[in-house]
Amino acid sequence: MAMKQTPSQTVGPYFAYGLTAQQYHYPHSQYAGGCLVSERTKGERIRIVGRVLDGNGDAVDDAMIEIWQANAAGRFDHPNDAREARPLDPAFKGFGRFGTGTMPDNSFRFETIKPGAIRDGVAPFISVTVFGRGMMNHAYTRLYFSDEGDANASDPVLERVPADRRDTLIATRNETATGVEYRFDIRMQGDGETVFFDF
Amino acid sequence: MSQNTPRDWASHPRYISPDYKSSRLRGVSRNLVEIDPELAELTGPAFGEEVVGPLDYDLTRNGRVNGEPLGERIIVTGRVLGENGDPVPNTLVEVWQANAAGRYVHIRDQHDAPLDPNFLGAGRCVTDDNGEYRFITIKPGAYPWGNHPNAWRPNHIHFSLYGPTIATRLVTQMYFPGDPLLELDPIYQSVPAESRERLVSRFSIDVTEESYALGYVFDIVLRGVNATPVEA
Ligand SMILES: [Fe+2]
Numbered sequence: 001m002a003m004k005q006t007p008s009q010t011v012g013p014y015f016a017y018g019l020t021a022q023q024y025h026y027p028h029s030q031y032a033g034g035c036l037v038s039e040r041t042k043g044e045r046i047r048i049v050g051r052v053l054d055g056n057g058d059a060v061d062d063a064m065i066e067i068w069q070a071n072a073a074g075r076f077d078h079p080n081d082a083r084e085a086r087p088l089d090p091a092f093k094g095f096g097r098f099g100t101g102t103m104p105d106n107s108f109r110f111e112t113i114k115p116g117a118i119r120d121g122v123a124p125f126i127s128v129t130v131f132g133r134g135m136m137n138h139a140y141t142r143l144y145f146s147d148e149g150d151a152n153a154s155d156p157v158l159e160r161v162p163a164d165r166r167d168t169l170i171a172t173r174n175e176t177a178t179g180v181e182y183r184f185d186i187r188m189q190g191d192g193e194t195v196f197f198d199f
Numbered sequence: 200m201s202q203n204t205p206r207d208w209a210s211h212p213r214y215i216s217p218d219y220k221s222s223r224l225r226g227v228s229r230n231l232v233e234i235d236p237e238l239a240e241l242t243g244p245a246f247g248e249e250v251v252g253p254l255d256y257d258l259t260r261n262g263r264v265n266g267e268p269l270g271e272r273i274i275v276t277g278r279v280l281g282e283n284g285d286p287v288p289n290t291l292v293e294v295w296q297a298n299a300a301g302r303y304v305h306i307r308d309q310h311d312a313p314l315d316p317n318f319l320g321a322g323r324c325v326t327d328d329n330g331e332y333r334f335i336t337i338k339p340g341a342y343p344w345g346n347h348p349n350a351w352r353p354n355h356i357h358f359s360l361y362g363p364t365i366a367t368r369l370v371t372q373m374y375f376p377g378d379p380l381l382e383l384d385p386i387y388q389s390v391p392a393e394s395r396e397r398l399v400s401r402f403s404i405d406v407t408e409e410s411y412a413l414g415y416v417f418d419i420v421l422r423g424v425n426a427t428p429v430e431a
Contacts (some may be wrong), residue, residue: 003420005206006371007395008369009357009370009398011244012357015295015357017295017319019295026321028321029247042298062307068365076242080364080427085429094244113394134224135214136212139214152281195225199234199366
């Protein structure tokens with residue numbers, strides 16, 4: 001029996017105490033946040049920092065970002081990825097969630113690891129989903145890494161993206177006093193609008 | 200071959216729905232780039248019972264400080280299904296809502312209506328083997344917002360669901376039957392006309408519990424997934 005999809009609606013301005021309660025200091029539990037790693041997690045520690053910018057270039061302070069990624073071996077912690085040759089990491093689930101309403105610059109930030117490439121011939125990446133007040137549907141994008149120039153140049157998904165828009169998907173690597181940081185701003189509209197995917 | 204059914208754009212609102220003012224500067228404006236789903240899109244976070252507390256399904260109890268929350272107690276239940284009609288078991292359902300007076304606990308909500316010290320308005324549960332979920336809560340009040348003069352949101356409960364992969368992710372809002380504000384609400388009206396009613400729950404005397412609470416049914420249909428595990 002074919003059924004029709006339930007329509008999407010915006011998360012609205014008040015998602016914080018339901019979806020990101022501890023980050024915003026509401027008295028409700030939260031099972032995923034900005035830190036995806038523990039001391040035992042395998043892989044290179046990285047921090048991802050960015051903002052969600054609206055059509056005026058202003059940082060949105062009521063958006064929510066979710067990330068989903070493979071572990072350092074390129075394996076997803078999910079039954080559909082049963083590739084035994086790539087070990088699971090019991091200390092890494094690969095999912096994070098962060099609202100843009102708590103940092104002074106309205107940024108999102110994730111403490112995670114750099115994922116391994118999920119197969120030969122593709123560049124490593126992180127799946128990013130954007131929600132927000134004013135967004136009737138969530139939007140899917142991907143974060144690629146600026147220090148993976150060769151792999152990015154031949155990545156089949158990046159090849160689907162018009163050449164002049166590819167750099168909207170590349171996070172810039174910076175070595176900071178507090179570790180490796182990748183900068184990834186998400187532009188919802190206008191010049192440099194981030195590439196969003198449908199799949 | 201593994202695949203997801205496509206996002207059915209005839210069922211969803213446009214990213215930019217001009218009557219909903221804040222979508223004008225925040226909605227995606229350029230065409231989406233189509234890609235073939237691979238493992239990243241055929242997997243996703245799999246949260247189950249381990250993240251649900253014993254009172255998380257009962258919003259009339261999970262925020263109590265010194266008594267019962269005020270308002271009309273209701274039961275909200277339904278099934279989570281894929282487009283093929285199969286139940287989606289063991290998937291997390293999260294809700295958040297205003298209290299009976301139309302006020303959110305969120306610090307940004309400055310509506311001049313009382314907070315209820317015994318009501319938080321957030322809950323979660325996991326679907327069972329039949330894809331069923333069930334919440335006990337208080338019927339949320341309507342509230343004003345700044346979209347246009349004399350703008351009021353209809354009574355609604357916000358829902359967030361994962362389903363089996365990141366492609367099946369859905370955030371939506373559940374409405375109540377017979378609400379006169381629905382036809383005036385640009386967020387509800389942004390949905391194509393033939394799909395809107397899927398967001399309206401139905402009253403059910405069978406779900407209603409005698410001398411306790413009215414019952415509403417809200418079934419949720421996610422994108423379908425036909426994935427075979429990748430072995431190598
Ligand atoms: Fe709301």
